[in-house]
Amino acid sequence: MGRELVTIQVGQCGNQVGRQFWTMALEEHAKHTKNGIFDESMSTFFRNVEHGYDLPMSQRIKNLRARAVLIDMEQGPVAETLNGPLGELFDSSQFLTDVSGSGNNWAHGYALYGAKYKEDILEKLRCATEHCDSLQSFFILHSMGGGTGSGLGTYILSLLEDHYPEVYRFTTAIFPSADDDVITSPYNSMLALHQLTEHADCVIPIENEALFAKVSSTTSKEKSFDGMNRIVARVLTHLTSSMRFEGSLNVDLNEITTNLVPYPKLHYLLSSLSPLTTKSPSYQTVRLSHLFNDIFHVQNQLIQTSPRTNGVMLACGLLFRGNVQISNVQSHLTKLKAEMKLIYWNEDGFKIGLCNVPSLDCPKNQPSVLALSNHGCIVETFDRMQQRFLKLYRRKAHVHHYTEYMEECQFDLALESNRWLIAEYNKLNSIQESPCERQLPQF
Template sequence: MTQSVVVQVGQCGNQVGCRFWDLALREHAAVNQKGIYDEALSSFFRNVDTRSGGNGPAIYKGKICSLKARALLIDMEEGVVNEILQGPLRDVFDSKQLITDVSGSGNNWAVGHKIYGCQYRENIVEKLRKTAEHCDCLQCFFIIHSMGGGTGSGLGTFVLNLLEEEFPEVYRFVTSVYPSGEDDVITSPYNSVLAMKELNEHADCVLPIENESLFEIVNKIHQMINSGKLGSTVKQNSLVTSSAGRAKTLQEKPFDAMNNIIANLLLNMTSSARFEGSLNMDLNEISMNLVPFPRLHYLVSSLTPLYTLADVNVPSRRLDQMFSDAFSRDHQLIQADPKHSLYLACALLVRGNVQVSDLRRNIERLTFTIICK
């Protein structure tokens, strides 16, 4: 099995990344009941013997000792990373895999890209190499960042350039969070445009996610819950409403619910890289099929079931409805409307116990009713 490394940059990148690791750990814990470090776990985690003060060798087979995320955490402010290091996930991150500064990039792409980029170049390369050394077959780098913040957009795209220079053969998959129209960061449109140019040139595949879409989805979920329309109760540890995996705070942070949606998307997208399965296909193989021309590498993503992420007692969706939902705007994580335009290619990743005949029937149905319309 191959391995992937996650590079999370800036406040947004680290907050989203943290939720991803939390969900991935829970999913592996649910599947891996015996506590054995197996191939599936090795795709995103290392197993380390921490008895020698954290410097113990990696253990390749046998019992799980201490799992370390194959991740590099970068932020030019220390607040978010420090918070992660004080939270329940603190042991999952290797203290040698963090790069922080104090003052941040002041929402300025150029400060992140040009100033911190030059200043931290060697440090970043060294840590990337170290992470890569721990992999038998490194296949993919996942960058998570915001387009609006100085560090996320500027330093995030600087790291993307470095990855292309240092690891040209390793696939670069970028999850970029786009600012909403009412963003507090006044420079976010400029940062986004400057970062887009870098994404065009240096990423293999980009998953743009708009905060506006996430906001609408979360609002809709809260409306559903508050209206009691579903006659439902919300489970305490529901994925959208919980702060599980983070240090307990009195108040939920504003982005928590939104980040859970992104983390769920990443969790599902990486599932074929994290688990073996006869029908599984590598993520880079899937996205390669979706990219007809190297620069046309932006994907429109959608997620279903989405509203059940709140763990309300929504009647289980029929499979056919889920296939239709995947093409509805309510389930898209970006505000584009592809139905007014053209789908160049689509990929449907299905998880769970589904018959191949049902898949075939739905693909045929969608090809005629939705995609060709």
């Protein structure tokens, strides 16, 4: 039986990342699907449809439909997808748009458009989930800096918790940079983060600044954005590879939550890829030792932080693709554990996944790895967000635009939530090696 994922793309950024994601997923399955047969690996992300009806497994591929809902309060990003090469993946039951946008205002997206489109969104979700035999997770792709992705995106997250409480809620949230051109992005990010803390099961935060640093060598700004979105798409395809392809040690998304989130609400997972790029000639000689050496270096992190030097690691998942043997992983893992600061009660807290099918960007059967770590150094990201938020909020700048749709106290609640996150992670960071009477966080 398939283990389906329904992807929900919200806002301009969510839909742009989604285009790269679906392009990469199609390319992966085209490369590894034999004889044009629709198999269980494809059913994770796709349906096989003919004359409006789903075909059973093991039939020839007729018309693929993505398991997705596309939402934006402007028409452009969704229209670009529907009118482009991916248009046939979607039908009218899968998208929802407006024309005026959310004005870079979290409250506009959350309170106004949330209430206005609640029933329409639930209907789109119902249509998507009715085609699933064993729905495992919702994937939300959105940004934190604008109005639709941050506001309506987190409103949808709360709807999912209310109407599908047993289905895991994963979000990939793109955090704005310090010089973001949306002046109110600190407000939007802080308000959205509060909702992610309350309603998500797992959050993979990715910073625009970190992404841009990875692709800054490209000359074209447009190509740089494509490259940034492709990195995020690689994270998503890597994360789900064990659900879609054969491997000697497969990992489901529910295992990610079970193994990497030891405390409720402390569910933010740092992501890093190795190799980050396959364009270097030296990539042809990559070895497993290279992956272990690079995976926690600053240049491989998709958040601007250093897990090797700051904070404590609560748990970590290492998801390998390609020709990787568990015996080789274990030998390198022993060395890695000695280099990282692990919480004392979880010194063996590594979840290993092995997928035989290599990443799309990797030549031949070369290995690659995605690391997802629940790490205390995430407080650096939360602290930067808080400082940018306070620069505006202390002057009450632009607050009146938000109080048209919400109470001002929601700013204070969001700020308090962020301070709580920082404090709880810092409690864990400060735990000493001695096992005597440690003060653990209370939940």
